[in-house]
Amino acid sequence: MSNDAGARELGRRAFLKGAATGTAAMATAAPGLAEARARTDEAAAPEAAVAAPPPNASQIARELSASPPASLTPLVTRPGSDLMVEVLKQMGVEFAAANPGSSFEALQESIVNYGDKPNTMPEFITCLHEETAVDMASGYGRAEGKPMVALLHGTLGLQHAAMAIYQAYYGGTPMLIIAGRDDGFIQAHTADDMAAMVRSFTKWDAHPKTLPEALAALQEGYRQATTAPTGPVVVVLDTEVQKEEAGDFAVPAYRPPVIAGLDAAAARRLAERLINAKNPRINVGRLRTPQGVRQAVQLAELIGASTSSQATVGPMSFPNRHASCGPGAATDYDFTLGLEIGPADVALMGPTIASIAATRDKMGVAFGGLRAKPSPPTAPLAPMAVKIGETIGLDAEASLPGLIAAVQILLTAERRDAIAKRAALTAAANRKANVEGVRKALTVKRTGWNSSPVSLARIYAELWPLIENEDWCLASPSVLSGSHHRELWAHNKPYSYLGLPPAGGIGYGAGACAGAGLAARERGRIIINIQTDGDMNYAPGALWTEAHHGLPVLSIMHNNRAWHQELMFLTFMAGARGRGTDRAHIGSTLRNPFIDYRKMAEAYGVAGEGPIEDPALLRAAFKRGIASVKAGRPYLIDVITQPR
Amino acid sequence: MTLSSKLAIVFLALAAAFAGGASAQTAGDPARGKTLYFDHGCYGCHGYQGQTGARNLVGTNSPIIAKPEVFLFFLRQRGNFLPMIPSTAMPRFSEKALPDPQALDIYAYIKTFKLDAPDVASIPVMGQIEASAARAYQAGR
Numbered sequence: 001m002s003n004d005a006g007a008r009e010l011g012r013r014a015f016l017k018g019a020a021t022g023t024a025a026m027a028t029a030a031p032g033l034a035e036a037r038a039r040t041d042e043a044a045a046p047e048a049a050v051a052a053p054p055p056n057a058s059q060i061a062r063e064l065s066a067s068p069p070a071s072l073t074p075l076v077t078r079p080g081s082d083l084m085v086e087v088l089k090q091m092g093v094e095f096a097a098a099n100p101g102s103s104f105e106a107l108q109e110s111i112v113n114y115g116d117k118p119n120t121m122p123e124f125i126t127c128l129h130e131e132t133a134v135d136m137a138s139g140y141g142r143a144e145g146k147p148m149v150a151l152l153h154g155t156l157g158l159q160h161a162a163m164a165i166y167q168a169y170y171g172g173t174p175m176l177i178i179a180g181r182d183d184g185f186i187q188a189h190t191a192d193d194m195a196a197m198v199r200s201f202t203k204w205d206a207h208p209k210t211l212p213e214a215l216a217a218l219q220e221g222y223r224q225a226t227t228a229p230t231g232p233v234v235v236v237l238d239t240e241v242q243k244e245e246a247g248d249f250a251v252p253a254y255r256p257p258v259i260a261g262l263d264a265a266a267a268r269r270l271a272e273r274l275i276n277a278k279n280p281r282i283n284v285g286r287l288r289t290p291q292g293v294r295q296a297v298q299l300a301e302l303i304g305a306s307t308s309s310q311a312t313v314g315p316m317s318f319p320n321r322h323a324s325c326g327p328g329a330a331t332d333y334d335f336t337l338g339l340e341i342g343p344a345d346v347a348l349m350g351p352t353i354a355s356i357a358a359t360r361d362k363m364g365v366a367f368g369g370l371r372a373k374p375s376p377p378t379a380p381l382a383p384m385a386v387k388i389g390e391t392i393g394l395d396a397e398a399s400l401p402g403l404i405a406a407v408q409i410l411l412t413a414e415r416r417d418a419i420a421k422r423a424a425l426t427a428a429a430n431r432k433a434n435v436e437g438v439r440k441a442l443t444v445k446r447t448g449w450n451s452s453p454v455s456l457a458r459i460y461a462e463l464w465p466l467i468e469n470e471d472w473c474l475a476s477p478s479v480l481s482g483s484h485h486r487e488l489w490a491h492n493k494p495y496s497y498l499g500l501p502p503a504g505g506i507g508y509g510a511g512a513c514a515g516a517g518l519a520a521r522e523r524g525r526i527i528i529n530i531q532t533d534g535d536m537n538y539a540p541g542a543l544w545t546e547a548h549h550g551l552p553v554l555s556i557m558h559n560n561r562a563w564h565q566e567l568m569f570l571t572f573m574a575g576a577r578g579r580g581t582d583r584a585h586i587g588s589t590l591r592n593p594f595i596d597y598r599k600m601a602e603a604y605g606v607a608g609e610g611p612i613e614d615p616a617l618l619r620a621a622f623k624r625g626i627a628s629v630k631a632g633r634p635y636l637i638d639v640i641t642q643p644r
Numbered sequence: 645m646t647l648s649s650k651l652a653i654v655f656l657a658l659a660a661a662f663a664g665g666a667s668a669q670t671a672g673d674p675a676r677g678k679t680l681y682f683d684h685g686c687y688g689c690h691g692y693q694g695q696t697g698a699r700n701l702v703g704t705n706s707p708i709i710a711k712p713e714v715f716l717f718f719l720r721q722r723g724n725f726l727p728m729i730p731s732t733a734m735p736r737f738s739e740k741a742l743p744d745p746q747a748l749d750i751y752a753y754i755k756t757f758k759l760d761a762p763d764v765a766s767i768p769v770m771g772q773i774e775a776s777a778a779r780a781y782q783a784g785r
């Protein structure tokens with residue numbers, strides 16, 4: 001036995017002995033407890049994670065009384081993390097979602113304990129997986145058009161969250177990600193350049209070295225996240241900065257971003273053209289915030305323009321049952337204004353278009369090695385056949401106030417009269433078109449009405465009369481369940497439908513619904529979640545978070561007992577190869593055994609019922625579910641569905 | 645002309661040729677067909693009762709299900725190429741994967757499908773949806 005090995009063996013025995021008596025000592029020596037737990041520079045050992053960790057050199061030395069305990073962290077009266085919370089409060093950050101990790105223990109402690117009303121603004125939201133924390137920020141950010149915080153534990157938390165961050169980036173979803181960094185504790189949890197691993201799909205990141213820098217970085221991060229192109233940002237916060245004594249350092253005031261819009265002269269020019277057009281139109285894509293949506297409505301009403309909306313495919317667009325929304329009385333639009341409508345749509349608009357589309361080029365922002373597939377070459381356009389509209393590369397939402405003001409100044413009484421008449425015609429035509437569209441849709445949706453397993457159209461149809469008079473938000477991606485809300489429901493709120501997983505990543509829905517549930521809980525809203533079974537199983541712990549925080553999420557399982565999309569792909573593939581079409585279920589179905597989602601919900605503390613196979617039972621079940629979520633209790637209804 | 649539209653034309657010509665003659669096929673067994681319809685994933689794109697999904701198999705006057713010969717021909721000729729991107733189009737069902745007798749069982753099963761949905765007018769929920777579509781927009785609702 002070498003000397004070294006001998007010392008290790010001796011140290012280990014002494015250490016274990018200490019551990020055995022430790023409990024008794026702890027029970028009696030309460031005042032010293034916190035200090036005993038406090039890590040010193042050297043005592044911080046990676047071995048902490050193993051069951052019976054061998055002591056490190058400094059512990060051995062202490063056991064042998066060779067050295068006294070290193071000096072303990074002195075008591076801090078105004079920790080840096082309190083100031084961080086102060087900054088989050090100033091910016092109106094309502095929630096910080098996290099799976100706990102010691103790299104942000106100081107910030108977590110400040111969130112839950114600091115201030116007159118501790119654990120509010122932000123409230124700490126407990127997640128069972130980092131993917132859920134970031135997906136929650138996505139659901140919230142898409143519903144509200146503003147960031148909440150996701151707190152991640154170092155390299156590990158960032159990696160668990162990576163796909164969710166990637167999707168937020170694709171979706172332009174504003175969120176403030178804080179990654180804790182604890183250099184010297186467990187090195188595998190730390191990196192010199194922590195944000196590097198997600199840099200190619202975040203908009204902006206910072207690793208501040210001092211407390212003042214950290215506070216400034218949080219503020220700048222918030223500004224970056226909310227300025228077009230909106231998206232996720234990362235601020236890496238070292239434990240030292242979170243824990244340091246702030247003294248009398250004053251929290252700097254938050255300055256909201258200054259987002260450039262049309263200048264007064266340009267606004268006036270556009271206003272004139274809108275006012276003088278015979279049949280103006282406004283095509284609305286996705287604006288940044290609910291305020292932008294309100295202003296788009298105001299402008300359309302002032303001008304008496306017909307409008308188009310993307311509210312049935314995603315958030316922050318024009319109310320789709322607004323009187324102006326639809327083709328209008330005539331489609332000979334002579335002036336079309338696009339608001340955050342991409343270039344493809346602009347090309348369809350005809351020759352006199354002005355679009356105020358902000359640049360949302362995903363390639364433009366530090367997108368690392370990933371590149372979009374180049375689009376195939378198209379035949380050159382015949383000269384003069386299509387004139388692509390002018391694209392004004394400015395933020396539409398920031399341009400609207402100036403545009404509205406200019407219109408208000410320029411509108412004469414005579415024009416107002418003409419506009420009112422046109423608006424009435426537009427409204428009548430749109431209402432007619434809308435009713436006809438719905439009627440036509442119903443003749444298709446009725447097929448399979450009495451089928452068991454339950455038809456997806458029936459789920460959406462049965463829901464509508466029950467939620468129409470509620471303040472609801474469809475937070476789940478709907479394409480895998482047939483998107484039947486598009487024709488059947490009215491999408492009149494900025495958050496009526498939150499859209500697809502932006503990069504098509506499955507597993508997003510459950511978390512996004514829980515996050516939208518945070519916004520809903522504060523605002524007396526309810527969340528409708530048509531939850532596909534495949535998606536549910538990536539991070540089902542979102543259910544516990546809903547139960548724990550009283551989130552009004554009604555989950556209705558689209559339980560087709562498969563990753564059905566994949567089953568169809570596979571069947572086609574086998575067919576093309578002329579073999580084994582009866583084996584395509586291998587690896588693409590969730591059978592043997594079936595998963596019981598009511599029990600899953602129950603295990604996580606969410607009330608529920610099912611599985612329902614008889615469509616006649618849906619309505620009563622939905623009513624129970626809606627009553628439950630209106631009382632602040634999440635609810636899950638397992639429905640066995642037709643695959644598509 | 646794309647490959648699939650060429651196939652469609654060939655197919656329609658053949659379907660017309662088949663349309664005249666009497667059926668030479670022995671009838672399949674719908675009970676066995678039900679299992680096979682599930683096992684080969686037909687339900688995946690046509691619904692368990694042929695009423696939902698990619699294409700209704702009920703309430704159509706499609707020549708493809710008018711006669712077993714046409715149906716068999718249709719199964720064999722479909723999508724006989726490897727997709728470069730994943731596809732949910734109607735797959736090919738080769739004789740090796742789904743021999744004639746089994747295919748005819750499926751055919752017999754498909755023929756039992758009926759459109760059992762009530763008329764729109766007799767579904768109260770649909771009336772409510774229509775009424776809702778006619779309601780005037782109110783800000784904040």
Ligand SMILES: Cc1ncc(C[n+]2csc(CCOP(=O)(O)OP(=O)(O)O)c2C)c(N)n1
Pocket residue numbers: 480481504505506507532533534535536560562563564565566643
């Ligand atoms: C993270 C991730 N893994 C795998 C896929 C591939 N994928 C696309 S659709 C799908 C099936 C989804 O199943 P489910 O959510 O139950 O919807 P269904 O198609 O059954 O209606 C999968 C696995 C993906 N898009 N994202």
Ligand SMILES: [Mg+2]
Pocket residue numbers: 532533534558559560561562563564
């Ligand atoms: Mg599924």
